[in-house]
Amino acid sequence: MDGHFAASDAGLDVARVREDFPILAQTVRGKPLVFLDSAASAQKPRQVISAMVRCMETAYANVHRGPYYLSEQATDAYEAARAAVARFLGAADAREVVFTRNATESINLVAHSYGRGVLRPGQAVLISEMEHHANIVPWQMLRDGHGVELRVCRVTEAGEIDLEDLSAKLADGKVGLVAVTHMSNVLGTVTPAERIAALAHEAGALVLFDGSQAAVHRRVDVQAIGADFYAFTGHKLYGPTGIGVLWARAELLDRMPPFLGGGEMISSVTFEKTEWAPAPAKFEAGTPPIVEAVGLRAAIDYVSAIGMPASEAHERRLVDHAMRRLSDVEGLTVLGRAQDRGGVFSFALDNAHPHDLSTLLDRAGIAVRAGRHCAEPLHARFGLEGGTCRASFGLYTTVEEVDTLAEALTKAREFFN
Amino acid sequence: MDGHFAASDAGLDVARVREDFPILAQTVRGKPLVFLDSAASAQKPRQVISAMVRCMETAYANVHRGPYYLSEQATDAYEAARAAVARFLGAADAREVVFTRNATESINLVAHSYGRGVLRPGQAVLISEMEHHANIVPWQMLRDGHGVELRVCRVTEAGEIDLEDLSAKLADGKVGLVAVTHMSNVLGTVTPAERIAALAHEAGALVLFDGSQAAVHRRVDVQAIGADFYAFTGHKLYGPTGIGVLWARAELLDRMPPFLGGGEMISSVTFEKTEWAPAPAKFEAGTPPIVEAVGLRAAIDYVSAIGMPASEAHERRLVDHAMRRLSDVEGLTVLGRAQDRGGVFSFALDNAHPHDLSTLLDRAGIAVRAGRHCAEPLHARFGLEGGTCRASFGLYTTVEEVDTLAEALTKAREFFN
Amino acid sequence: MFDDLRDLYQEVILDHGRKPRNFRRLEGANRVARGDNPLCGDRMELFVNVSPEGRIAEAAFQGRGCAISMASASLMTETVRGKTQAEAAELSGKFRELAMSGVCPDCGASLAGEMERLQPLAGVHEFPSRVKCATLAWHTLNAALADGAEERNATSE
Amino acid sequence: MFDDLRDLYQEVILDHGRKPRNFRRLEGANRVARGDNPLCGDRMELFVNVSPEGRIAEAAFQGRGCAISMASASLMTETVRGKTQAEAAELSGKFRELAMSGVCPDCGASLAGEMERLQPLAGVHEFPSRVKCATLAWHTLNAALADGAEERNATSE
């Protein structure tokens, strides 16, 4: 990192940030690109891209395998990425960090290894109405295949976890695991992770946080929160595709049976009996995403150099501005009004289907997502089975882009009238 | 691709190929790098690297999700990669191609979905003694968790699949799936895939080929072979890490339950009941390796532009040369002497442990792997529990590099005497 | 700002999108199929009454979706009325081509009048991600008319 | 060609590697541990006889491995003989440091003579991937001497 952010502690120098993202400088359909879909996947700064290129051009080989120079270099870089993730999450030990293919696989890993290996039929898993499918479907599969009950905590009208309902659903002591999002990808709601963890632990349950969005928008400290499992995904954190993270307390990883079988995750193999390597290797079967780990590390360095205070301040400014501007648009409903919300807005126009609306916005160069954002039950909860449009912000999002969106929405309403 | 290979149909212009691999131009420990560990992971040509960069710098967004320009571009590129893989494998339809994280996950996917979903306890899976752990451990886990029998076909002294033993172990009709390698990562043996598929089918079994090595060294045509499942991995084919491929006949994918749960792989979700999307989406939960797919496609374009005939001819020349040169090294044993062998050699010196030997070779700039190459049972089969060293060739390997290896081996033997 | 979108959202489309014709459950339908576009959550149920002579006596639908998919379904139910199953299949193929390419080379031949009516949807070909919205209704029709079972599902994926 | 490797493969190492001392099963050992380096397949079984007074009366090992790991185990079994468990633990820590850094800052203090004997292995620090080969025996010793169970496993990973 060139460290050129240090000076701007008054806030974020967005113009400078944008220079790091080559993709943003283009026009789309003749209009300057306004990329408002970072919650689906963020763009990549040149620091990430060039770290990956450097790895492939100078120091690439398979890891953990070859006792030769390039392999040592690659192994060091891969393990340094693990250590960087551990620091980023405030983990006690790098060995608690498992690299996966994405957040979805991280959660599936827990559902398989902890779910089938440690939870007993008759116990329950408690999720919430605001989960992404990645934190619903694995538990449904566990329910259907392993006889675990699936409970769903209600979400309030404001779009927050209903903590009373959470307590009520924990009361009988049957819940073995609470698996909830740390930030909703639809409502922008940041959930009270510490409270949730405390309630879960009181009831004898462990807690998994889906941090796919939160890791991008908030400082995460897994130990301070009291998390037992924490999942996130590289590509939303300005990092590469093809890599995700599962953090879990060492003691849990030790107790869990492996998930996928293959090379790297064993300590000895005969046809009769195979012995597992200790974690994290036990959960990393086969050749890992080496170049992607290097890229993720560069992404973490990038956001760390900017610093959470500056990026949160920037986000708060955008969110406040968006709240104001969007509430001026006639006929527009914004989902949720949580106290603590990050830069993610889902909305519906009264006279346009979200899909039609997003086509119009695309013509104006504005990239928003339309649909149910992999959160069908949440849309059903709010009576919006037809979906919403979603605008989400990144480090590179400007106040002017929010204005462009608001103006386009007003015009779109006229168009369909 | 610049197509600058077309002229050299007499063979491969290795010097030109080497220009495409920036990493090879370096010195290691003061010596020119001699990279002989391509079987663990191949180096990446600039064509692959720049395709990935281009994707991230100009046309990146999450796929299948946003009805806007960048997402359409990314989706097209991702699906074009799937189509390129289908052509590369001679598949009937791109929908038969599932992107995974690596070959290990591809095989685990089959072990979970086909193994638990379709095979019945009491049926058997037949593997061979020359499998990589990736094609052993998932079946052991299936055996232990699902009550399927695991049978192991013998390997002859020459390092070939013992087809008589294969027939014998198929005879009782209990085998539901034969899962064998298409090319050994230790012996270099290319297995007679068509024969094996025919024998399996006669006995009522399906057949999976682990093509992690074969896809690099031989032209693959899954339909001509008669394969039911075919797995390979991107990073060995000069492509990126973080991506693998599972090909399976459409009819099988349709019958198989999903593996991981999450976004992308569903058609509707309620808390009570979730409906799966059709294949391949059903098996691609969460954000896929988008940039990696683009890179893999560039790798396939790269090897296709060179063409299998030229690269096989090059490899044959290297293999013949290596056979001659290595047999001159006193005290050296090379494992296997299969009729059809690719550019992979495992060997042991009589007076040096493989680990010590590889340290010496590394000092000479030569990168070889030492150990058991994720094939412990095969090493046990040949009485080499302590492992071997392995040299493996790529498109960029030169005859001179083979000479360098042979000379260094002779010197190493003197060193330890 | 959105003037060039009038090609896609012609008045006919907006009108049929807002007030889809034949938008109802058809009691006594002898062919029923469901259509899904999981990407955007569009979903429709199509009811068809095929006469003993094999003609589509009536078609109707219910569901939710964007203007394009509602308008396409609405126009379809109007257009296929009175057609034989073979003609409906032919229309379906031609419409698919129209939606994907914007033109329909052999529309001069049979069913020219019907294709004329569907012409307003041709603009969709410039919007690759919206083609499925326009074809969903026709996929669902194909499913409804397919031999065999009475209940069918179609997906635009 | 390999002259600079004489730092790593000193004569002492090659000699102990070829003819490891105390290479046998120790009948009547009261502490046994197994050590594994899954990466390269090195594996050893360590036998220790701790006297009632808490001194290592004898140590021996069996197994397979590279010259470094065999030599390290061989030298270790010689060096720890007669030491108290506390001294063995101290040696183990110092050796680890020697192997990782090539030097042992406080070796001037206690056990200087013993560390002197282990000095030939210091060269390993320049070969990061080989450090584990040198420390495997000592990891295994720690496991053998750990409180509690009689049978222990160590892994160099």
Ligand SMILES: Cc1ncc(COP(=O)(O)O)c(C=O)c1O
């Ligand atoms: C024959 C064979 N199968 C499977 C694999 C596993 O590939 P990956 O580690 O990419 O999953 C390898 C390579 O390590 C291999 O050589």
Ligand SMILES: Cc1ncc(COP(=O)(O)O)c(C=O)c1O
């Ligand atoms: C809250 C949340 N959880 C999980 C995911 C899944 O992430 P991935 O698709 O990278 O596995 C996402 C993003 O799609 C998300 O927003």
